[in-house]
Each structure stands twice: as C-alpha cells, then as structure tokens.
Amino acid sequence: MAIEKKELEPVQPTRKEQMLARFKEIEKKIAEKKVIGPAYGLAKGLSITLKTMTRRAVTQQYPHEVPDLPPRTRGVIALKEENCTVCMLCSRECPDWCIYIDSHKEQVPPKTPGARPRTRNMLDRFAIDFSLCMYCGICVEVCPFDALFWSPHFEYSETDINNLIHEMPTLAEWVNHVKPPPPLDEGAQPEPEADKEAKVFEAGGAVAAAPAASGAPAGTATTPAREAAPGPAAAGSAESTPAGEASAPAEAEAAAAKAEAPAEAKHDEGPVEIDEETYQAELAAGKPERVARAMAKKAFVIKRRKQG
Amino acid sequence: MTHLSMIPAIAESHNVFLGFDFSNPWVLLGLKLAAVMVFFLTAPLGVGYAEHKILAHMQARLGPMEAGRFHGWAQLIADGVKFIQKEDIVPSAADKAVFVIAPAMVLVPAIMLFVVLPLGPNGFWVENMDLGLFFALAISSISVIGMLAAGWASANKFSLIGAIRGAAQLIAYELPLVLAGAAVAMQAGTLSLPGIVEAQQNYWFVFPQIFGFGLFVTASLAELSRPPFDMPIADSEIIFGHMTEYTGIKFAFFLLAEYAGIVALSILAVVLYLGGWQGLPFINFIPGPLWTLAKVGALAFFIIWLRATYPRLREDQLQKMAWKYMIPIALVNILLTGIFKVVF
Numbered sequence: 001m002a003i004e005k006k007e008l009e010p011v012q013p014t015r016k017e018q019m020l021a022r023f024k025e026i027e028k029k030i031a032e033k034k035v036i037g038p039a040y041g042l043a044k045g046l047s048i049t050l051k052t053m054t055r056r057a058v059t060q061q062y063p064h065e066v067p068d069l070p071p072r073t074r075g076v077i078a079l080k081e082e083n084c085t086v087c088m089l090c091s092r093e094c095p096d097w098c099i100y101i102d103s104h105k106e107q108v109p110p111k112t113p114g115a116r117p118r119t120r121n122m123l124d125r126f127a128i129d130f131s132l133c134m135y136c137g138i139c140v141e142v143c144p145f146d147a148l149f150w151s152p153h154f155e156y157s158e159t160d161i162n163n164l165i166h167e168m169p170t171l172a173e174w175v176n177h178v179k180p181p182p183p184l185d186e187g188a189q190p191e192p193e194a195d196k197e198a199k200v201f202e203a204g205g206a207v208a209a210a211p212a213a214s215g216a217p218a219g220t221a222t223t224p225a226r227e228a229a230p231g232p233a234a235a236g237s238a239e240s241t242p243a244g245e246a247s248a249p250a251e252a253e254a255a256a257a258k259a260e261a262p263a264e265a266k267h268d269e270g271p272v273e274i275d276e277e278t279y280q281a282e283l284a285a286g287k288p289e290r291v292a293r294a295m296a297k298k299a300f301v302i303k304r305r306k307q308g
Numbered sequence: 309m310t311h312l313s314m315i316p317a318i319a320e321s322h323n324v325f326l327g328f329d330f331s332n333p334w335v336l337l338g339l340k341l342a343a344v345m346v347f348f349l350t351a352p353l354g355v356g357y358a359e360h361k362i363l364a365h366m367q368a369r370l371g372p373m374e375a376g377r378f379h380g381w382a383q384l385i386a387d388g389v390k391f392i393q394k395e396d397i398v399p400s401a402a403d404k405a406v407f408v409i410a411p412a413m414v415l416v417p418a419i420m421l422f423v424v425l426p427l428g429p430n431g432f433w434v435e436n437m438d439l440g441l442f443f444a445l446a447i448s449s450i451s452v453i454g455m456l457a458a459g460w461a462s463a464n465k466f467s468l469i470g471a472i473r474g475a476a477q478l479i480a481y482e483l484p485l486v487l488a489g490a491a492v493a494m495q496a497g498t499l500s501l502p503g504i505v506e507a508q509q510n511y512w513f514v515f516p517q518i519f520g521f522g523l524f525v526t527a528s529l530a531e532l533s534r535p536p537f538d539m540p541i542a543d544s545e546i547i548f549g550h551m552t553e554y555t556g557i558k559f560a561f562f563l564l565a566e567y568a569g570i571v572a573l574s575i576l577a578v579v580l581y582l583g584g585w586q587g588l589p590f591i592n593f594i595p596g597p598l599w600t601l602a603k604v605g606a607l608a609f610f611i612i613w614l615r616a617t618y619p620r621l622r623e624d625q626l627q628k629m630a631w632k633y634m635i636p637i638a639l640v641n642i643l644l645t646g647i648f649k650v651v652f
C-alpha cells in the first residue's frame with residue numbers, strides 16, 4: 001500500500017484548503033507573539049460586535065411592514081383555474097384528502113366540420129381545506145398542467161376553522177402573488193426544463209404547429225411563473241416531452257397519444273403520416289378506424305425515429 | 309497623605325443631602341431611604357433596557373420595539389407586570405422557608421450597597437462611612453449566601469450545581485476584587501468612597517492602577533455572574549442554576565439584583581478608578597452627578613458589550629484564571645503600590 005501511495009500524484013489543494021492554510025499561518029504568527037496573541041482575538045471579537053451595532057438591523061417588523069419574502073416562499077397553494085383539466089391527480093395524491101373537486105362534462109363542437117363532437121371536463125368547484133392541509137406540496141408537484149402553484153401569500157388566518165376551506169375565487173386570487181423565480185446563481189447548471197424549452201424552440205416551424213395538434217387542455221398552457229419561457233406552447237409541450245423521449249415503445253405510445261406533436265417536433269420534421277401497412281393490419285384485426293389510424297401514426301413515428 | 313478631615317466638603321457633610329441642608333434627622337432619613345429605593349428601582353431598569361437594545365443591535369436585531377410605542381421603552385415595566393401576575397410555584401420537595409427567603413437574601417444586600425455609593429459632590433450619597441469601600445465589598449459578597457440558599461432549598465440538582473459553582477466563583481473572584489480595591493485605598497489613603505473620589509482631583513487612579521482596574525472590572529463581571537463568567541446560571545448546561553425553580557416575582561427579584569449589581573459595581577469602579585464625579589478639566593459646566601452617571605453608563609455598556617461578544621468560559625478555566633493569574637497579579641499590584649507610596 002505504501003508503495004502505491006508514493007506513486008499517486010500529489011492532490012492539488014482546493015481553493016478552500018488554500019484559504020484555510022493561509023488562515024492557519026496567520027493565526028500561528030499571531031499566537032507566536034506571546035503578549036498580543038490572545039489580546040488580538042479578544043479585540044477582534046469586540047470590534048465585530050461593535051461594527052454590527054453601527055449597521056442597520058436586518059429585522060423586518062412584520063405587522064408594520066410587508067416582509068421581503070423569497071420568490072419561492074411556500075405560503076399558500078394557489079390555483080390557476082384555466083390550466084386545470086380536472087384530472088384529479090392532486091386530489092388523489094393529497095395525503096390529507098383536503099382538495100375537493102367537482103366537475104361536469106360538456107360537449108364541445110368538433111374542430112373540423114363533420115367530425116365527432118368532443119367531451120370536455122368543466123371545473124365547477126375546486127376547494128382546498130387549509131385546516132387539513134399540511135403544506136407538503138405534493139399537489140403542486142403532481143399537477144401535470146401547471147394549474148397549482150406555491151404562492152408567497154401567507155395572511156389568511158381565520159377565527160373559525162370552517163372558513164379555512166378556500167374556494168376557487170380565493171385560490172385564483174392568490175395566483176397574483178406568485179413571483180417569477182429568481183435568476184440562477186452565476187455558474188449554476190442551467191435548469192433542465194429551461195434547456196428543453198430552448199430545444200423545442202429551436203426546432204422551428206414544427207413547434208408553431210405543436211400546440212394546436214397537441215390537444216393541450218384549454219389551448220393555453222401558460223405558466224404565470226415562467227415569464228421567460230419562449231411561449232405558452234413551448235412551455236406546455238416541454239412538460240410532456242420527457243416521457244416520450246425515454247421511450248420504450250409502450251411508453252412512447254402513451255406519450256404519442258397524449259401529445260404526439262411535441263414528440264414529433266423534438267425528433268422529426270414534417271407532419272405525421274399514416275403508416276399504411278400498420279393501418280391495414282389493424283383494420284383487418286377488426287379495430288375501429290380511429291384506433292387503427294392512431295396506431296398507424298404511432299408506427300410511423302417510431303419507424304421514422306429508427307431511421308434517423 | 310490625604311486624610312478625611314482635610315477635605316472640607318466631606319467633613320461638614322453630615323446633614324447635607326443632595327446639596328440641601330436638613331436639620332430634621334427623620335426627614336433626612338426618610339428622604340435618603342426613598343432616594344435609595346427610587347434609584348434602586350430605576351437604574352437597573354435603565355441598564356436592563358440598554359442591555360436588551362444593545363445586545364439586539366450587536367446581533368443585527370432590533371430588540372423590543374412594541375411596549376410603550378417608542379422603541380419599546382416600557383418593555384421592562386411590562387415584564388415586571390407580567391412577573392407579578394405569574395403563578396408563584398414552590399416545589400413540593402423544596403425547603404419552603406429557605407426557598408422563600410433566598411431571593412430577599414440576594415436582593416437586600418444589592419439595595420444596601422447603594423447606601424454608600426456616592427454619585428456627586430456635596431452630599432450626593434446617602435451615607436459617608438469611613439469604611440465605605442470595606443462596607444461595599446463586604447455587603448456585595450453576602451449575596452452568595454442567598455444564592456447557595458436558593459440552590460439548596462430548590463431540591464434540584466441543577467440548582468445545586470449552579471449554587472456550588474456560584475459559591476466557588478465568588479470566593480475565587482472576591483479576592484482579586486478586594487486586593488485591587490485595597491491598592492486603591494492605599495493610594496488614596498482612605499477607605500471612604502467620597503474621600504477616594506476627592507483624592508483623584510489631580511489624576512484618575514485608572515492611570516497608576518491600570519492593572520488594578522482590569523482586575524477589578526474582570527472580577528466584578530465574575531462577581532455578578534455575567535457572561536463570559538456566567539457558569540453559575542449557564543443556561544445551556546444547568547438550565548438556570550440556582551434560579552431554575554423560581555417563578556414570578558421571586559425570579560424577578562433575582563434578575564433585579566443582578567442588574568442592580570451591574571449598576572452598583574459600575575459605580576464602585578467609577579469611584580475607585582475613573583474619578584467619580586470629577587470631570588475632565590475643560591468641561592466644568594457639567595454637574596458632578598451627570599459625570600458619574602455618564603461614566604457608569606459607559607462601563608455598563610462595556611459590560612453588555614462583553615456579553616454580546618464572548619462565549620462562556622469553562623468552570624475549570626474560570627478557577628485557573630482567578631487563582632493562577634489574577635490573584636498573583638493583584639498581590640504584585642499591592643506590593644508595587646506600597647513601594648511607590650513609600651518612595652514618593
């Protein structure tokens with residue numbers, strides 16, 4: 001072992017280690033002078049407290065002045081109503097079951113004449129019982145459509161516990177308190193999501209078509225917090241891309257069915273065509289025309305991806 | 309050699325109080341007692357409030373801001389009202405009589421100390437004893453009995469550890485305190501506190517007695533159990549020492565005694581070393597009592613400053629410091645003072 005150790009190259013000291021070594025040297029020098037050794041440290045301590053006293057205190061006197069909270073403060077959960085698709089994920093994941101959602105279905109006229117009318121979930125009630133909520137933030141985490149946000153607002157105490165159930169208008173009002181996220185520290189790794197958005201944006205023409213084709217709920221996937229994002233569509237599609245990218249084909253299917261356009265925009269150019277072979281095979285297997293066409297489109301995308 | 313009878317202001321001062329001549333001894337006595345109580349109840353509050361604020365600002369905080377509207381000036385009054393309202397708990401295992409009387413044993417000597425302390429010339433003191441310095445140092449060490457009583461009567465190990473620590477600390481630091489004071493008495497040639505102040509007419513004793521001054525201030529910090537010498541109440545180790553089991557007004561008495569002690573020992577240090585009411589030669593229009601109070605304020609600020617800055621010493625470091633360094637230095641200081649006194 002000892003021999004091996006000798007062969008190892010000397011490790012370059014880090015900046016921190018260099019600093020510590022320098023401090024130690026200074027301290028040694030001071031300690032060597034027997035008289036001023038301890039006195040130096042004592043006087044330095046006194047000077048620090050005195051200096052602090054002459055500076056302004058950092059206290060923010062809360063009830064009299066509004067505290068300066070960091071943008072990501074987890075004060076209360078706010079709802080951006082337009083983004084909600086009533087997928088119920090938040091309500092199901094909530095450990096306290098404190099999110100109440102009511103909805104009904106509505107028929108939406110088809111986009112192209114002659115097509116089948118679509119049904120869509122319409123949100124009737126979205127309420128959070130903040131007397132049960134434990135502020136774990138799982139609902140914000142799971143929301144796939146950026147409808148839930150942490151808002152820095154925190155002054156919503158009530159004298160009656162029943163009043164802590166907050167309904168849609170209140171939750172929506174709190175969205176106004178959400179601040180844009182702070183800029184990254186210098187030299188920090190770029191935010192992975194931000195990176196993806198940039199890529200989506202670079203893909204060019206296809207991206208513009210993406211939001212329309214992706215069937216993103218309510219058409220707008222705007223995130224109020226992400227003002228720097230290239231556009232509402234890009235933000236929306238970027239959310240759903242990763243699943244498709246990591247594709248085992250089964251996953252790709254899910255991704256393609258959910259948001260085929262973004263996947264396409266990422267990897268390929270040009271519109272999706274129908275893979276005739278698969279289409280005929282599916283039809284022959286007795287599948288409905290709609291399913292056959294979807295499978296054929298998926299097959300086309302997979303094939304094209306394999307090619308290039 | 310200055311002798312008491314050589315100073316006219318002191319020799320004729322038996323009926324003079326606060327600059328007025330009183331012929332009726334009862335009126336005089338009543339006034340003196342009232343003055344002691346008023347000073348005893350206000351000055352510690354001032355120091356306490358200053359400590360709240362200075363400590364806070366030294367830690368980049370604001371301290372009390374609400375009570376009394378303006379920068380929390382009434383905080384300590386509010387605290388007092390709160391302490392009075394609190395439940396007065398006596399532990400069932402406690403030695404009740406001793407437990408109840410212990411706060412008084414700490415408080416009364418703290419009040420009595422103010423009897424001899426002079427604030428200004430022409431009778432700005434309650435009593436001018438010939439043995440004033442002796443009286444002050446003796447009475448200030450009585451409080452340790454109250455401390456021991458409180459610790460023992462509480463029937464609580466933390467209280468007992470705190471009390472024993474306090475006793476050991478006070479014995480260790482009483483010596484350098486008395487020895488430093490003795491050197492001053494030698495130089496002044498009197499034990500009377502106004503006499504010592506008068507003896508500093510030409511120069512303050514802090515200059516010839518610089519080591520003595522350092523010893524005196526350090527030892528009085530330890531005497532008061534103030535940080536960095538607060539091992540007897542070290543709240544991170546032994547809860548609150550001898551005060552652990554005390555609540556309400558009894559606890560407030562201990563705190564009041566502590567802050568009164570800061571005021572008293574600051575006045576004593578000012579009298580012994582900083583020239584008492586003697587001002588600087590150019591600024592003669594400021595009255596003597598204000599000079600004393602300003603110096604006391606500066607010293608109290610220094611004591612608070614030390615609290616904000618230094619961590620607590622370990623118990624053995626404390627003892628080592630007293631017996632191995634401070635007491636020998638104090639003895640050498642006395643020796644040198646004696647030599648200089650004889651030679652010059």
